[in-house]
Each structure stands twice: as C-alpha cells, then as structure tokens.
Amino acid sequence: MLKIKNLHASIGDTKILNGLDLEVNPGEVHAIMGPNGSGKSTLAQVIAGHASYVVSDGSVEFMGKDLLELEPEERAREGVFLGFQYPVEIPGVNNAYLLKAAVNAKRKHQGLEEIDAFEFLKMAREKMATLDMDPSFLKRGVNEGFSGGEKKRNEILQMAMLEPRLAILDETDSGLDIDALKAVSKGINALRDPERAIVLVTHYQRLLDYVEPDFVHVLSAGKIVRSGDKSLALKLEEKGYEWVREAATA
Amino acid sequence: MSTESTEIESLVNRRYEHGFVTDIETDSLPPGLDEGVIRAISARKKEPEFLLEWRLKAYRHWLTMREPNWAHVNYTPIDYQSISYFSAPKSDADRPKSLDEVDPKLLETYEKLGIPLHERARLAGVAVDAVFDSVSVATTFKDKLHEAGVIFCPFSEAVINHPELIKKYLGSVVPTRDNFFAALNSAVFSDGSFVYIPKGVRCPMELSTYFRINAANTGQFERTLIIADEGSHVSYLEGCTAPMRDENQLHAAVVELVALKDAEIKYSTVQNWYPGDENGVGGIYNFVTKRGDCRGENSKISWTQVETGSAITWKYPSCILRGDNSVGEFYSVAVANNMQQADTGTKMIHIGKNTSSTIVSKGISAGRAQNAYRGLVKIMPQATGARNHTQCDSLLIGKECGAHTFPYMEVRNPTAKVEHEATTSKISENQLFYCRQRGISEEDAVNMIVNGFCKEVFKELPMEFAVEAQALLNVSLEGAVG
Numbered sequence: 001m002l003k004i005k006n007l008h009a010s011i012g013d014t015k016i017l018n019g020l021d022l023e024v025n026p027g028e029v030h031a032i033m034g035p036n037g038s039g040k041s042t043l044a045q046v047i048a049g050h051a052s053y054v055v056s057d058g059s060v061e062f063m064g065k066d067l068l069e070l071e072p073e074e075r076a077r078e079g080v081f082l083g084f085q086y087p088v089e090i091p092g093v094n095n096a097y098l099l100k101a102a103v104n105a106k107r108k109h110q111g112l113e114e115i116d117a118f119e120f121l122k123m124a125r126e127k128m129a130t131l132d133m134d135p136s137f138l139k140r141g142v143n144e145g146f147s148g149g150e151k152k153r154n155e156i157l158q159m160a161m162l163e164p165r166l167a168i169l170d171e172t173d174s175g176l177d178i179d180a181l182k183a184v185s186k187g188i189n190a191l192r193d194p195e196r197a198i199v200l201v202t203h204y205q206r207l208l209d210y211v212e213p214d215f216v217h218v219l220s221a222g223k224i225v226r227s228g229d230k231s232l233a234l235k236l237e238e239k240g241y242e243w244v245r246e247a248a249t250a
Numbered sequence: 251m252s253t254e255s256t257e258i259e260s261l262v263n264r265r266y267e268h269g270f271v272t273d274i275e276t277d278s279l280p281p282g283l284d285e286g287v288i289r290a291i292s293a294r295k296k297e298p299e300f301l302l303e304w305r306l307k308a309y310r311h312w313l314t315m316r317e318p319n320w321a322h323v324n325y326t327p328i329d330y331q332s333i334s335y336f337s338a339p340k341s342d343a344d345r346p347k348s349l350d351e352v353d354p355k356l357l358e359t360y361e362k363l364g365i366p367l368h369e370r371a372r373l374a375g376v377a378v379d380a381v382f383d384s385v386s387v388a389t390t391f392k393d394k395l396h397e398a399g400v401i402f403c404p405f406s407e408a409v410i411n412h413p414e415l416i417k418k419y420l421g422s423v424v425p426t427r428d429n430f431f432a433a434l435n436s437a438v439f440s441d442g443s444f445v446y447i448p449k450g451v452r453c454p455m456e457l458s459t460y461f462r463i464n465a466a467n468t469g470q471f472e473r474t475l476i477i478a479d480e481g482s483h484v485s486y487l488e489g490c491t492a493p494m495r496d497e498n499q500l501h502a503a504v505v506e507l508v509a510l511k512d513a514e515i516k517y518s519t520v521q522n523w524y525p526g527d528e529n530g531v532g533g534i535y536n537f538v539t540k541r542g543d544c545r546g547e548n549s550k551i552s553w554t555q556v557e558t559g560s561a562i563t564w565k566y567p568s569c570i571l572r573g574d575n576s577v578g579e580f581y582s583v584a585v586a587n588n589m590q591q592a593d594t595g596t597k598m599i600h601i602g603k604n605t606s607s608t609i610v611s612k613g614i615s616a617g618r619a620q621n622a623y624r625g626l627v628k629i630m631p632q633a634t635g636a637r638n639h640t641q642c643d644s645l646l647i648g649k650e651c652g653a654h655t656f657p658y659m660e661v662r663n664p665t666a667k668v669e670h671e672a673t674t675s676k677i678s679e680n681q682l683f684y685c686r687q688r689g690i691s692e693e694d695a696v697n698m699i700v701n702g703f704c705k706e707v708f709k710e711l712p713m714e715f716a717v718e719a720q721a722l723l724n725v726s727l728e729g730a731v732g
Contacts, residue, residue: 048687051679076689088684092702101698102688109689141702158688 001026001197002047002166007058008222009046016042018222019058024166027194031208031233032201034219035241040201041085043219044170048082049075062166076102077109079165083155083172085201089143095154096138099124103161127160131187149180156187167191168199173207185210205237218244279336285309288437291336295406298413301420308426308436315430321593322622322654323562325535328500335438335471391455398454400484401446405473408444415446419477423506423543423570431502431537431564435471439504442473447482447513456712458487472503478513480546485516487715501560502537511546511573516554518711519567520719522726523559525590528617533561533590540567544576544602552579553596554710556719558726561590566624568597571605571633578607581707583719585726586619586651595625595656600636600666609640612704615651616727622654629666636666644674645703647696647727697724 002024009017016039024030034040046053047060049072060067067075090098104114115123125135131153143151152172159167169188173181188198188211200207208216208230216232217224218241225244226232236244279287288309292302317328395402401412409416426436447453478484488505501523507515517540526533536559542551553567563586569578580596598607607627615621627638644653655672677699685695701708701720708716 048683050683072683072686073689073691076687082687084684084687088678088680090681090684090699090702092705093698094702098685098688098690098698101690101694105689105691105694162688 001063002199003059003061004047005059005061007043007046007060008056009042009053010056011042011053016053016222017046020219020223022217022224024197024199026165026197027192028215029192029198029200029211029213030215030217031213031230032199032217032219032224033203033233033236034244036203038219039222040219041170042222044082044085044168044199044201047075047168048072048080073105076162077106081159081162081164081167083152083159083167083169085170085172085174087143087146087151087155089141089146091141091144093142094138095140095142096120096124098142099138099158099161102158106162124157124161127157130190131157131160132183133157148175149177152176152184153180153187156184160187160191163191163196165195166197166199168201170201171203172200173202173204181207182210205233208233220244279334281334282331283309283333283335283438287335291438291440294336295409297406297409300413300417301409304421304426305437308433309438311427312430312433312437315433317430321564321624322620322656323564323591323593325562325591328535330434333500336440394454398451399448400451400453400457401444402457403444405439405442405444405475408475412444412446415477416444416475419475419506419508421506423508423541424504424539429539432504432539435473435502435504435539439471439473442475442503444474445476445484445486447478447484449479450481451479452482453484456485456487470501472501474503474505475508476506476515476517477508478510478515478549480510481512482510483514485518485712487518487520487712489520489522499533500535500537503539505538505540505567507540507542507551509542509544509546509549509551509576512548513546514550514552515542516552517542517567518715519553519555519557520715520722521555521557521559521563522722524561525559525588526561528588534559535562536560536565537562538565540565541570541597542568542578543570544573544578544605546576547573547602548575549573550577550579552577552581552710554579554581554707555583555594556707556711556722557582557584557592557594558722560592563590563592563594565594566596568599569607570599570601571607571636572601573605574602575604576602577605579710580607580609580611581710582611583614583704583707583723584612584621584623585614585723586616586621587726588617588619590617590619592620593622593624595623597626598628598638600627600629600633600638602633604635605633606637607639609638609642610706611640611642612707613642613644613653614647614700614703614723614727615644615653616647618650620652620654622656624656624658626658626660627668627670628660629663629668631662633663634665636663638666638668640668640670642670642672643703644672645700646674646676647700693728696727700724700727 004020004022007017007020032040042053046055055068062080100120107114124138128135133153143154155172172184176184213230216228216230218226279290285306288305292305424432426433445457476486507517509515523534523536544551551569557563567580571578578598584592584594586592595611596609609625611623613621613623623642629636642655646653653674657670659668661668677696681699682692682695686692700723708719711719
C-alpha cells in the first residue's frame with residue numbers, strides 16, 4: 001500500500017531524512033519510535049505533503065500512485081490521513097462544518113453523492129459515542145479552546161469520519177491522561193481493518209500496550225535502524241535509545 | 251423562504267414599476283458645477299423653493315471647504331469641474347442588446363454568486379424587453395405597506411408628497427456643513443430613498459432597495475432619510491451583492507436616520523461597487539456619510555455593513571445617542587483585496603444617560619490592499635452611566651497587505667465604562683495545511699477561515715442577506731492566496 005524508498009528530505013538547510021525505507025501493507029499496524037529529532041514527525045509531514053519539507057531524493061508510492069506528485073488535499077482524498085501532533089485552532093469555524101466539508105470533499109472525489117446535514121449528524125453522533133465525546137463538540141470552533149486531550153480525541157473523530165486507507169498518527173498519545181489514552185486507543189482499535197493500515201508515531205511504549213502493533217521500527221538520524229515485532233518496543237523501553245544508536249554505529 | 255426569493259426575483263425583473271417611476275427624462279448636464287447647475291437640477295426635479303435654497307446654501311458653504319486628507323487612503327485629486335452632476339438614465343439604444351455583449355468576467359462573477367439568469371441581464375444593464383408577471387406581487391407589497399401607514403418611496407417623490415417631513419428632518423442629522431462630501435451631496439444629490447414609519451408601527455416587512463428598481467442610476471449622489479416615529483420598528487436593507495459598475499467614479503452618498511422615543515432602526519448594507527482591476531484602475535471612490543440620531547429615550551439604531559467593493563472606501567456609519575438609555579450598534583466586515591483601500595469605522599457619541607454602544611469591526615486585507623479601522627467613542631459630560639464595548643479584529647492574507655487601527659476615545663464623564671479589544675491575525679500556513687490534509691482545497695479553506703472570522707457580524711444580518719454576503723466574500727477573496 002505504502003512504499004517508501006531511499007527518502008531524503010530537509011527543512012530549510014537542515015537535512016532530516018537520510019535514505020529512509022519503509023513498506024506498509026493493508027491491515028498492518030506499524031509503530032515508528034525514536035528519540036527527539038530522529039525524523040519521526042518529518043516523515044509524517046512529508047507523507048501528508050507539507051510544503052515546508054523538501055524531498056531531494058527517493059520515492060513515496062501509495063496504492064500504486066506517486067504520492068509526491070499530489071497536492072496535500074489530493075493525498076487526503078486518496079485516503080491518507082494525518083493525525084496532527086499539534087492540531088491547529090480555527091476560530092469561528094465550527095467543528096461540524098469542517099468535518100462535513102472534509103467528508104464531502106472525499107465523497108465527491110470518490111464519485112459519491114454528498115451527504116446531507118441529517119445523515120452527517122447521525123454518523124458523527126455514533127462515532128462520538130464510541131469515543132466518549134460530548135455532542136457539544138460539534139458546535140465548538142475547530143480546536144478552539146480545546147484541552148490537549150480534547151484536541152487529540154478530535155483528531156481521532158476526524159479519522160473515524162473520514163475512514164482513511166492509511167492513517168498516520170503523530171504522537172497522538174502525547175499529553176494524554178490515562179482515561180484519554182484509553183478512549184483514544186479504543187478509537188484507533190475500532191478502525192483496525194484488513195483494508196486499512198495504521199502508522200503510529202510515538203515516543204513511548206505505553207500507547208502500544210493499548211494498540212498492539214504488528215511491526216515496530218526505530219528511527220535514528222533520519223533512517224530506520226532497526227525493525228522488529230512488538231517485543232522491540234519493550235526492549236527499547238528497557239534499554240533506552242542509546243542502545244539503538246550504539247547498535248546503529250556498531 | 252423560497253416563495254419570498256421568487257418574489258424578489260420577479261420584482262427585480264421589472265424595469266419600471268408604477269409609483270416607482272423616475273420623472274427624469276432629460277439628457278445629462280454638461281460637466282461642471284456652479285449655482286446654475288444646482289438650479290437646473292432642482293428645476294428638473296420640480297422641487298419646492300425651500301429645497302433649492304437648502305441646496306444653494308450647502309453649495310456656497312462647500313466652496314469654502316477643503317477636501318479632507320486625514321484618511322489612510324491615497325488617490326489622485328478629484329477634479330470636481332469635470333464631473334457631470336446630472337445624468338439621465340441610459341436609453342435602451344445605448345445598452346448592451348444581450349448578455350453576449352457584456353464583459354464575460356462580470357458574467358462569471360454573477361454565476362459564482364448564484365444570481366438567476368434573468369437578473370444577470372438587468373444587473374449588467376441589458377435592455378430587457380420581456381415583461382414579467384410581477385405586477386401583482388409588487389402591488390401586494392405596496393398595499394401591505396400602505397395599510398400599515400408606512401411611507402417608502404424615492405426621495406424625489408417624498409419631496410413632492412411629504413414636504414413637511416422633508417423640511418423637518420432633512421439635514422437634521424447630517425447638516426449641510428458637516429463635511430466636504432456631505433456638503434457636496436446636499437448641493438447636488440440626485441435621488442435616494444425616503445422612509446417614514448408612523449408611531450407604534452412595526453414595519454411588516456424588511457424594506458429593501460431591491461424593490462426600488464429605478465435607483466440604479468441614482469447611485470452617484472444618493473440621499474436617504476429614514477424616520478422611525480415613537481415606538482416604531484424598521485429593518486432596511488441597502489445594496490446588492492452583485493458587482494455594480496458605474497461610469498461615475500465619485501460616489502458621495504448621505505444617509506440620515508432618526509429614531510424617536512422607543513423606536514428601533516436596523517440598517518444593513520452590502521456594498522459591492524466595482525473595485526477596479528488588479529491594479530485598482532477604474533474603481534469607484536466611495537465617500538459616504540451615514541449617521542443615525544437616537545433622538546428619543548430608549549431608542550436604538552443598529553448598523554451592519556459588509557463592505558467588499560470600491561477602490562476607496564471612506565465611511566463611518568455613526569450613532570448620536572441623545573436619548574437616555576438609547577443604544578447604538580455597529581457591526582462591520584470590510585474586505586480589501588488587490589489595490590483596494592478602505593478607511594472605515596464608526597462614531598458613537600454618548601449624550602444621554604445610561605446610553606450604551608457596541609462596536610464589532612472585522613477587517614480583512616489581502617493582496618496589496620490597505621484596510622484601516624477608524625473609530626471614535628465620545629462620552630459627553632452629561633452621559634452618566636454610559637457604556638461602550640469595542641472589538642476590532644484584523645485578518646491578513648498574504649504578505650503585502652496592511653491593517654491599521656485608529657481608535658479615538660474621549661471620555662468626559664467619570665462614571666463611563668469604555669472597553670476596547672483589538673487583535674490582528676494571519677491565516678497561517680498551518681491552518682491551511684490542516685484543512686487541506688482533511689481534503690479541503692486551499693480556496694475553500696481560506697473561505698472557511700474568513701467566514702469563521704466574520705461570523706459575529708454575519709449573524710446580525712437578515713438571513714437571506716447573510717447567505718449572500720458569505721458567497722460574496724468568497725468571490726471577493728478569490729485568488730488571494732497562492
């Protein structure tokens with residue numbers, strides 16, 4: 001589904017990704033771990049198409065298409081979803097409005113009819129119930145005055161509504177208390193599907209206690225230096241990232 | 251709502267409705283301005299002597315005045331002797347024969363605004379010969395107003411039929427000497443609207459300039475007077491979301507509102523005069539004086555404006571809060587794109603006790619445009635317990651535009667409470683990227699963010715107007731990003 005080969009990317013004068021390779025197939029859950037500055041978030045942003053990052057070499061293929069050729073909105077409509085580490089506030093625009101516009105942009109791309117307000121609300125309320133979200137969320141401005149936990153839940157709600165083929169969740173677990181972490185994990189697990197791939201970008205093992213990955217990759221200096229199953233995450237937790245760095249240079 | 255809009259549609263298709271017929275049949279006067287021109291205008295309109303005298307007085311004073319230059323706008327000096335101060339409506343022979351002869355760019359905009367096909371022809375000035383079956387609708391409309399005792403007619407008609415009201419109220423809010431452009435308007439005004447709501451009457455419908463079809467050619471020096479007698483209520487809609495072109499570059503209108511005891515006037519404007527091309531060439535100069543007088547106790551005047559057009563806008567709808575407990579409101583969205591310059595805001599003059607005013611101003615700048623908010627809150631010594639809240643927000647799109655805020659406060663009573671909040675923000679890359687990552691195009695994302703920014707003002711507009719204003723904003727900001 002997603003094939004990344006020899007990816008090099010930089011922001012400004014700083015080179016961040018240095019020949020990264022990754023392959024993700026439908027139905028799989030991958031966890032990408034690594035210390036600060038190793039390039040985890042950059043990878044997520046490059047896949048989503050943020051203009052600040054320049055790809056100097058390598059390729060990213062998604063469902064047989066050259067992803068790097070597509071605009072961010074086209075990637076989204078093809079089924080790439082990014083759960084943001086820092087979801088932005090858009091004052092005055094209500095959450096329901098953004099969400100409905102997003103759902104309909106995708107449906108239009110798929111040649112489906114736009115859903116009306118009634119259907120939309122019904123669908124949104126169902127998804128919100130599974131995430132323990134209060135229906136009043138829909139009426140609030142997008143992320144406006146949301147707590148850290150509310151913002152992350154909102155990202156998961158958007159994902160649930162958009163039903164992407166590939167979901168990349170960038171540090172969705174950071175800043176969550178244990179209840180919020182459980183709710184968010186429940187939301188992610190509900191979306192596990194043989195047709196869908198999920199990539200979790202995270203610092204810590206604790207999210208992986210709730211969302212069990214099929215593969216764990218360790219990123220260091222813009223490259224994947226080690227891959228394994230979920231036991232790799234436990235080993236990392238025990239030995240720290242220093243162990244990986246040593247292993248990489250050894 | 252749908253029947254209502256069909257009514258409006260069919261009404262605007264009418265070219266001249268009986269009762270609203272202009273009595274101007276002569277040709278334009280040659281360019282230039284002197285007392286002879288003013289006498290000629292007055293004579294052609296068959297005005298009573300007092301009005302001619304009033305015009306002449308204004309003119310003589312205007313000669314002693316200088317054009318103001320304090321606004322944050324730049325333009326080449328206007329040659330007042332090169333303007334023709336009286337022009338008859340275009341005859342059918344001069345108009346485009348069909349939409350094929352109309353600038354395709356203009357038609358494209360109509361399309362985007364969702365303006366019905368037959369209305370597009372009227373707006374573009376096409377000579378439409380087809381007769382639409384709307385006489386009955388218009389008659390129902392007039393009958394309803396008549397029944398309620400409401401007077402709503404062209405200003406020139408009111409001069410003939412209700413001279414006592416004109417004599418009493420004309421210039422009582424904006425005196426002829428008020429400012430340079432108001433003095434000029436007083437001397438040469440062409441036509442406009444007149445509204446009188448009798449005591450205790452709640453006007454049964456929103457009054458809209460839509461219904462005054464022949465107003466199309468009175469745009470240059472328009473004069474509007476609205477009087478709400480004791481305990482009455484009226485909502486007045488001015489303008490049109492469709493882009494209005496005019497050969498006259500200078501527009502200097504005057505609007506006077508009078509609210510007597512317990513009366514309420516709500517005045518909503520959507521202004522979309524031609525802003526000129528990308529370089530600002532050919533756009534309208536809009537120098538308007540709008541003022542409301544809350545003359546009686548517990549009266550209320552509320553201005554809501556959405557300003558998207560004109561090359562230059564110079565406009566400060568104001569309230570004089572004379573009556574005790576009177577209320578003034580100003581809600582404004584001003585958009586400036588490309589080379590547009592807007593200097594707009596309000597004045598709230600608190601004279602009566604316990605008067606209160608609210609100002610919410612949203613300025614949006616894009617392209618190389620300059621957008622200024624200029625507001626005065628003045629609390630007079632006798633205005634015990636006066637309150638004002640001002641909120642002034644600017645949104646910048648791109649790197650070459652500017653937003654400026656010039657708030658003036660003059661508080662001469664120690665019990666007054668005056669608050670001012672101001673913010674300036676930019677549409678951030680991250681906001682746009684966030685929306686695009688959700689599959690929403692950049693243009694739709696900008697529209698969404700801008701409409702969110704303006705929400706507080708749009709909710710003050712009558713429903714139908716609000717929807718149109720939103721569409722208009724989207725069109726005005728097209729291409730502002732990227």
